[in-house]
Amino acid sequence: MVRADSGQDALEALREIKLRGDTVAAMLADYRMPQMDGIAFLEQAMDLFPHARRALLTAYADTDAAIQAINVVDVDHYLLKPWDPPEEKLYPVVDALVETWRAVGDRPVEETKVIGHRWSAPTYEVRDFLARNSVPYRWYSVDEPEGCRLLEAAGLGPGDIPVVITPDGKALRAPTGAEIAAVVGLSTEPAAEFYDLIVIGGGPAGLGAAVYGASEGLRTVLVERQATGGQAGQSSRIENYLGFPDGVSGSQLTERARRQARKFGAEVLTARDVVGLEARGSARVITFSDGSEIAAHAVVLASGVAYRSLEATGCGDLTGRGVYYGSASTEAQACSGEDVYIVGGANSAGQAAVFFSRHARSVTLVVRGASLEQSMSHYLIEQLRAIENVHVRVGTSVVEAHGDDHLESITLCERENGKTETVPCGHLFVFIGAAPYTDWLGESILRDQHGFVRTGPDLLAEGRRPQGWPLDRDPLYLESSVPGVFVAGDVRSQSVKRVASAVGEGAMAVTLVHRYLEER
Structure with missing residues (x-):
């Protein structure tokens, strides 16, 4: 040294x-x-x-x-x-x-290349997938000479974007997440057909369950459809998580948890979409979108939630071309000197406002409610008040997005008097509500009216066990209406929507899995 x-x-x-x-x-x-x-x-x-x-x-x-x-x-x-x-x-x-x-060693770092256009939604999805999975890549625009040279060398043209070129020189035209994962070193195929524990979802709850399950000797596989971390993994900074007084970014926390899970022997499968879950005797079987299956003694369902779509005219057509869901950190440099708008009033929106304030000329937080105090942590509200280029508009909604090939302006509406205003805007980041990812579950898994999975005491309507419950005991605290299928994190009905509680529920679910396995 x-x-x-x-x-x-x-x-x-x-x-x-x-x-x-x-x-x-x-x-x-x-x-x-x-x-x-x-x-x-x-x-x-x-x-x-x-x-x-x-x-x-x-x-x-x-x-x-x-x-x-x-x-x-x-x-x-x-x-x-x-x-x-x-x-x-x-x-x-x-x-x-x-x-x-x-x-x-002294070999150059193997690098994935992405060629596309700044305002191409599929290009954004590719870049976001690579970034969220911590895959190093270099971005080339079709408007740049080097991007054109790479396309020509691959025998492709601007109409083929996005194009991904792997470190070994293979060119992929408009690849899916699964195709990218398979060629950049991410694990996509299970090593076995049967496990002790399958964890569905790679957010804080799923990662917590994978760490505790594998560390306690259970043959564990975690299945994630996009990228580990979930919504928390997209947070620019989490400052109220226990043990990190200086704060930690969602990606850093996620990467540490992922390494920890692998250290204990858990498998992590990326870009695998689960479309079915059923009980077959003592086995719990999940089905992937390609029709293949794996089974286990028990399952922890931690599929999390997704941001709800912004119901504003024009937003759907401009998603990925100026309208983004989540923090979209890959767009940070593009926001330099721009006026950025963020929709939402919870912590995730506030964290994004702090993050983008370091890049953008101004950041405006558009909040539908009457105040931030209703939905945002006090420490974050105080931070926002201290940042000069962050502005908050309460009682306001985005009602329309305008632009041809990309977002150019948005129309705001004040709820109290109906007054509208159209303002220039090239970047709109949306953090509104959360829709549980449960549409793929069968009718045997009971959910509440919003789609969140009911568990434990919530299943005992008027003191009675759910219809079809086959055991002589009541469902365990995090157990769903199917014995051996446990639920953790945001996808669970009446859960606390915080990173710390999600991690705790993941750990608790593994403890209950052990109790379930002991009684079999």
């Missing part, structure tokens, strides 16, 4: 190492250093050791620098100050950097 007191001293040390013929596995730089900042240092250091892993140390206020570091020097990781205790915050990062370098 070599340390230096400034960026210039560090560059001198690296030049000496280069002349000696030695190699460098990893470089850690403080963003705020004498003579030059950490990004400038890493940019010059890459000329000497282009394949060394790179990390940037930033303060909480330096989030823009961290994003710049990703774009300018392709930083592998960034650390927030303070990094005490190092055993928890620093050493694991260094270990991961060195392990990656050992695996890759």
